[in-house]
Amino acid sequence: MNTILAATNYTELAENAVAYAAAIARQNNYKLILLNDFSVSIHVMNARLSAERVEEMIDENKLLLESKALLLADEYGIQVLAKATFSFIDDAVKDIVNQYKPEVIVMGMEEKSLEQELLGNTTTSVIKKLQWPVLAVPANAKFSNPKKVIFACDVLHGVSEQLLARIKNMALITQAEVEVLLINETIDELKAIGADPNALSRIDAGLEGIDYYYKNVKSDSIIDGIAGEIKRTGADLLIMVPEQHGFWGSMVHRSKTRIMASGLNIPLFSIPV
Structure with a gap:
C-alpha cells in the first residue's frame, strides 16, 4: 500500500x-x-x-x-x-x-516573517535537504481537490518527464486546470535566449490530455510575480521545483521555493527534479 x-x-x-x-x-x-x-x-x-x-x-x-x-x-x-x-x-x-x-511529505507552512525568510523553518529545511516531494500546508488551508493549479516553470533548466507525469496525473484525478507560469520571459523570448528548443514541446507532450495553458508574468521579483498571479487567478495549489541556483537562485543563494514556503495562503507542492 x-x-x-x-x-x-x-x-x-x-x-x-x-x-x-x-x-x-x-x-x-x-x-x-x-x-x-x-x-x-x-x-x-x-x-x-x-x-x-x-x-x-x-x-x-x-x-x-x-x-x-x-x-x-x-x-x-x-x-x-x-x-x-x-x-x-x-x-x-x-x-x-x-x-x-x-x-509525499506533508508539513505545516509557517507564516511569513523576516526570521522565517532569512533562517527558514523545519518545513523549508526538509525541502532544502531532502530530494523528496513536500506538500507545505498553511494554517488556514482545508483539504479540497485543487481546481486551479499554478506550475511555476523553469524552462531554461528543463522539465523532467517524471515531474510532468505527476502533474498530469494529479490534474486528471482532480479535473484541475493547470497554468504553466513563466516569469519575465515569453515563449518567444525563451527561444531567443537559448532555451532548449524541445523543452516546450516536451511540456506539451507531457501535459497532453489535461486542461492547461501558458502564462507570462513580467515582474522584478520572481516571488512577487508568483504571489501576484496566485491572487489574480484564485489558484488553490502552487507547484514549484526547488533549485539552489539558476532560475530560482538569488544573491545569497536562497531557494525561491523555500522562501515561498512561508507566507502563502495556499498549499505549496515542492517536487524535486
Missing part, C-alpha cells in the same frame, strides 16, 4: 497539516505515517532531570502519538502508523522516507 507521511509537533499548524494529509490518504487509499520527533526543551534540560524521568517523558509522548493515530484511523477510515522518534526532525523524516518511500 502506498503511504503518505505527516509530521507533527502537536501545534495547531502541524495538526492542521496532519488533518490535510489524512484527507489525502482517505481519498487515495494510502496508509498515513504519523511522525513526531520528541525533543527535550531547554527548560527541562536546565532542570537536570534524571535519565529515568526523560525516558518516561519519551514513553508518554509515544503513547500520546499512538492515541492520536488511533483517533485519525477511526475518523478518516484509514490505516495510520505512529512513529515516535528521539533525534532531530530532519534526520527522523529522512529515515522514514528511506524506509517507507512515501508519495
Whole structure:
C-alpha cells in the first residue's frame, strides 16, 4: 500500500497539516505515517532531570502519538502508523522516507516573517535537504481537490518527464486546470535566449490530455510575480521545483521555493527534479 507521511509537533499548524494529509490518504487509499520527533526543551534540560524521568517523558509522548493515530484511523477510515522518534526532525523524516518511500511529505507552512525568510523553518529545511516531494500546508488551508493549479516553470533548466507525469496525473484525478507560469520571459523570448528548443514541446507532450495553458508574468521579483498571479487567478495549489541556483537562485543563494514556503495562503507542492 502506498503511504503518505505527516509530521507533527502537536501545534495547531502541524495538526492542521496532519488533518490535510489524512484527507489525502482517505481519498487515495494510502496508509498515513504519523511522525513526531520528541525533543527535550531547554527548560527541562536546565532542570537536570534524571535519565529515568526523560525516558518516561519519551514513553508518554509515544503513547500520546499512538492515541492520536488511533483517533485519525477511526475518523478518516484509514490505516495510520505512529512513529515516535528521539533525534532531530530532519534526520527522523529522512529515515522514514528511506524506509517507507512515501508519495509525499506533508508539513505545516509557517507564516511569513523576516526570521522565517532569512533562517527558514523545519518545513523549508526538509525541502532544502531532502530530494523528496513536500506538500507545505498553511494554517488556514482545508483539504479540497485543487481546481486551479499554478506550475511555476523553469524552462531554461528543463522539465523532467517524471515531474510532468505527476502533474498530469494529479490534474486528471482532480479535473484541475493547470497554468504553466513563466516569469519575465515569453515563449518567444525563451527561444531567443537559448532555451532548449524541445523543452516546450516536451511540456506539451507531457501535459497532453489535461486542461492547461501558458502564462507570462513580467515582474522584478520572481516571488512577487508568483504571489501576484496566485491572487489574480484564485489558484488553490502552487507547484514549484526547488533549485539552489539558476532560475530560482538569488544573491545569497536562497531557494525561491523555500522562501515561498512561508507566507502563502495556499498549499505549496515542492517536487524535486
